[in-house]
Amino acid sequence: MIAQEASDLTSRVARHLPYLRRYARALTGNQASGDAYAVAVLESVVADPALVSDHPDTRLALFAVFHTIWSSSGAPVAEPDTGISGRAQAHLAGLTHNSREALLLHTIEGFDHDQIAAIMGIGADEAAHLVDVARREMEASVRGAVLVIEDEAIIAMDIADIVEAMGHRVTGNARTHAEAVALAAADRPDLILADIQLADNSSGIDAVNEILSQFGDLPVIFITAFPERLLTGERPEPAFLINKPYTEEQIRSAVSQAMFFASTETLVA
Template identity: 65%
Template sequence: MTDRTATDDVSVVIGRELPYLRRYARALTGSQTTGDNYAAATLEAILQEASIFDRAMQPKVALFRAFHKIWSTAGAPTADTEDPGTRLESRALDHMAGLTNNTREALLLSTIESFNNEEIGTVMGIDADEASELIHIAIREMEKSMAGKVMIIEDEAIIAMDIHSIVAEMGHEVTGIARTRSAAVDLGTRERPDLILADIQLADNSSGIDAVNDLLGQFGEIPVIFITAFPERLLTGDKPEPAFLISKPYSEEQVRSAVSQAMFFSSTETLSSPA
């Protein structure tokens, strides 16, 4: 096999996993731009030094391990607080400094990317027991972080009620459930949410993405979690794209993790610390 062929093969393998790396990087940083920059830096590093991507590992593990080498070397990102477009990210990064080191990384790798503890250990350069402990710490710290108002956009009644139950048990107030784009706009107009949980395809064939964009156009920055059976369709590199994305079928742990982190990154002044 020629060097060119080997490079092409690696590119194909990495290409299949790249949407998930971008999803992870965005959730980790709370920003599409910053997350994508870290993903791009990882690809550049692999091109410069092919050994960073260990082909003896499962491709997704190898790619995320390469990302973490870049992430740990660069340290925590910083945002330009003078730029209004990055104020949400800046507040989030300031807040993130108060968390136990490496906990959010371990939690995201487990709940969003479905790595087991051994794989998380390989990605982060720690052992499986430490990975497990970091996950438990993250859950405790993030669920204590904030409480707020959550709006659900979902046309399947069973799923909507399940999400409602999970969110309410976490201590958040659910403002309502909308099944269509127009209903979502009406609901959001009546009571401004601190967080939106939205499906992509709605009951009348309207778009959850359009509903969210309508609300963001009205209110400005609100954290959004999209739920879809086809996450790669929302991770194409085009803008705007979600920082928080859950794949269907989802687990309760995934919803709890995403909600906690989206609330964590919120700059909404109405958010309050639970009693």
């Protein structure tokens, strides 16, 4: 019976682990740092299974354990290893305390204000306030040029409308790998929003990798119906990954976060 309970708990935790890792990476701005926090969560659960097993919502319990560790560590982002990272940390210093965490929990991970309050150990009204504050502060922090790589015309138009309403400039939409590379070469983007499966069965991942090989580090957001193809733990993963169907709020949050963490001199703060 004990072995069965342990197996059930392992299965429940494993189901939510890729999304905890996604959140941790987006929060810290670095995959290695984010994964280190995810490992710390697993170690805590192994040491005290009741942290999760006694809770009716496994996902919420895992995120609550994460926030206990995150808060006790002082909520640091990764050490800056480039000028881009250094500028991102300078931006972070100006954000309202705890607002970035609340925003990610709400818009990327889909927790409501009551759940955010339980995870962060605050009131629901404060959680709602922090989400609103973070959205306004991040959207106002940077502006730039955005390349959309999406083969479905209606979705591409919707994404472009959302991005332009935030004050960014859309350089174009590519439906194939070749179009994406050509558009990037013609007008260097500050941010890429990409699907992973394109019109001619080419790969959005390959297109992004070729663009990055030309321009170096650029922030990238993948928007896909197949997140499991990227959340494998076997290779570098995107810090920003949105599931289809998406919401406008998710797009706005991810764009603000990605621009915020990877802002460059070409962006107007």
